[in-house]
Amino acid sequence: MWDILVSYCSDALLITGSFLSLTFAIGLLRFPDFYTRMHAAGVSDTLCAGLIVLGLVLQAGISLVTLKLLFILLFLWFTSPTASFALARAAHRAGYRVSEQEEVASSNS
Amino acid sequence: MINIILLGFLAVVAIAVAMMRDLFAIVMLFGIYSLLTAGIFVSLDAVDVAFTEAAVGAGISTILILSTLALTSREEKQPTHSFLLPLLVVLVTGATLVYGTLDMPAFSDPEAPVHQHVAPHYLNQAEQETGVPNIVTAVLASYRSYDTMGEVTVIFTAGIAVLLLLSAFRHHEDEASNLNDLSHHPVLRYIARLMIPFILLFALYVQFHGDYGPGGGFQAGVIFAAGFILYGLVVGIDKTRQMFSESKLHWLMASGLLLYIGVGIVSLLLGGEFLNYNVFAADPLKGQHWGIFLVELGVGITVTATMISVFLAFSEVRRSE
Numbered sequence: 207m208w209d210i211l212v213s214y215c216s217d218a219l220l221i222t223g224s225f226l227s228l229t230f231a232i233g234l235l236r237f238p239d240f241y242t243r244m245h246a247a248g249v250s251d252t253l254c255a256g257l258i259v260l261g262l263v264l265q266a267g268i269s270l271v272t273l274k275l276l277f278i279l280l281f282l283w284f285t286s287p288t289a290s291f292a293l294a295r296a297a298h299r300a301g302y303r304v305s306e307q308e309e310v311a312s313s314n315s
Numbered sequence: 316m317i318n319i320i321l322l323g324f325l326a327v328v329a330i331a332v333a334m335m336r337d338l339f340a341i342v343m344l345f346g347i348y349s350l351l352t353a354g355i356f357v358s359l360d361a362v363d364v365a366f367t368e369a370a371v372g373a374g375i376s377t378i379l380i381l382s383t384l385a386l387t388s389r390e391e392k393q394p395t396h397s398f399l400l401p402l403l404v405v406l407v408t409g410a411t412l413v414y415g416t417l418d419m420p421a422f423s424d425p426e427a428p429v430h431q432h433v434a435p436h437y438l439n440q441a442e443q444e445t446g447v448p449n450i451v452t453a454v455l456a457s458y459r460s461y462d463t464m465g466e467v468t469v470i471f472t473a474g475i476a477v478l479l480l481l482s483a484f485r486h487h488e489d490e491a492s493n494l495n496d497l498s499h500h501p502v503l504r505y506i507a508r509l510m511i512p513f514i515l516l517f518a519l520y521v522q523f524h525g526d527y528g529p530g531g532g533f534q535a536g537v538i539f540a541a542g543f544i545l546y547g548l549v550v551g552i553d554k555t556r557q558m559f560s561e562s563k564l565h566w567l568m569a570s571g572l573l574l575y576i577g578v579g580i581v582s583l584l585l586g587g588e589f590l591n592y593n594v595f596a597a598d599p600l601k602g603q604h605w606g607i608f609l610v611e612l613g614v615g616i617t618v619t620a621t622m623i624s625v626f627l628a629f630s631e632v633r634r635s636e
Contacts, residue, residue: 281513288506295500 216264223257226250240302241294248290255282321355336391342380349373362529363451366521370537375622378544382629433458446600447526447607455531456607460590463610464575466533467617471572474621481628500549507549514542522615526604532611536618543619544626552630555623564624571617578609 230250237243259279266272328348332341349372356365420427441453455463522535547555579590587594592606 281510284506284510288503292500292503 212264216261219257219261219264223254223261226257227254230254239304240297241304244290244294244297248287248294251286251290252283255279255286317358318355321351321358325351325355336393337389338384338387338391339381339389341391342377342384345380346373346377349376363449363455363531363534366529366534370534370541374541375537375544378541379622379625379629382626386629386632444599445603445607447603449526449528451529452525452531452607452611456610457592457603460579460606460610463614464579464590467572467575467614470621471568471617474568474625477625478628481632484632485628504549507545511542511546514545515539518542522611523608525611526607532614533618535611536615537622539615539619540622540626543623547626547630552627556627559623559627561624561627564620564627567616567620568624571613571615571620574613574616575610578606578613582606 227250230246233246234243234250237246256279259275259282263272263275263279266275325348328344328351332344332348335341335344349368352372353365353369356362356368424430437454437458438450441450441458442448445453445457447453447457518535518538521530521538522532525531525535543555543559578592582591582594583589585594590606590610592603593599595602595605
């Protein structure tokens with residue numbers, strides 16, 4: 207009973223993670239300017255990777271692999287928001303601004 | 316199935332690299348290419364090779380190519396000649412290579428010569444003869460240690476060549492190196508300082524756990540160097556330079572290789588063949604253990620020192636306007 211529950215949870219986490227990363231990939235392609243794309247990429251890095259690694263943790267059971275996966279998760283949670291932040295900041299310093307389209311949309315509303 | 320997808324992605328990336336003119340994007344695509352190759356190696360169960368590919372191909376060589384790119388222009392120049400002749404050469408070569416593969420044994424054919432020669436001996440005897448559970452390490456550091464010595468020599472020589480080439484353009488003024496570092500970046504600096512000890516610890520783990528799991532001197536050296544390169548980028552090249560003076564790095568580069576060769580010479584003096592570790596201790600397994608440990612350490616030291624000094628040399632070259 208417990209095994210089945212764990213395997214369902216892990217499947218759900220893996221599928222949600224994959225689905226979200228697909229949507230974020232579409233977002234990365236479709237969003238109008240650098241910062242919105244950055245948002246899609248950054249969120250997907252942190253959230254999807256987290257979900258997928260958690261799903262794998264449930265698959266692995268309690269072992270050394272679990273611990274390693276949790277370390278990877280911790281590492282990702284530290285590094286990917288930092289990387290997104292550094293990219294966005296570098297873009298801001300380089301003079302990238304929010305796109306025209308966005309401003310038009312906000313002025314119309 | 317997953318192999319076909321990965322190979323398909325590889326082909327797409329390769330074509331994209333050939334079509335693009337933006338060198339920065341090409342460097343990034345090369346990183347992706349290496350990562351995909353690492354994925355293929357993992358699915359072929361070659362985790363050690365995958366590890367090397369991910370660490371060297373996707374990691375450190377991207378950094379080194381980017382630092383090269385900082386010295387030159389970002390766009391590739393338009394070719395002045397027509398593309399017909401190169402295309403013809405490539406097509407003929409490609410067709411010859413494809414024709415050549417027709418004579419090769421089928422993929423994973425157990426009757427293939429490569430699986431009949433020394434491979435069965437290595438696979439069956441490695442653990443009894445060397446006492447190392449990871450056969451890749453046993454082959455790399457014990458059975459084939461001549462080849463590995465050659466590889467370390469190649470890295471050493473290549474490092475020396477790059478340093479010599481760059482030495483003509485190097486400046487030791489402070490303002491040149493201050494432009495590139497990210498020390499004004501508090502968040503990055505904090506996180507990097509948090510991460511660097513763990514990166515170095517992981518490198519040590521990879522170095523000394525290579526006997527039991529995937530890893531070894533090459534990967535560990537690259538990870539170790541990556542930790543210090545991160546330090547250099549975030550805290551400042553000058554600080555890294557203070558930590559590793561040029562002469563110290565050069566000494567380290569040579570000492571790794573000399574340690575490797577020294578292991579061979581000591582084994583000669585003790586009455587064995589060159590790089591035969593059995594003579595190091597009364598128990599041949601213990602001797603093998605010592606030999607593999609020292610040789611891998613030599614590899615790690617040379618790789619680390621070469622990567623750091625090449626990176627530092629690049630960071631000191633001022634862009635030639």
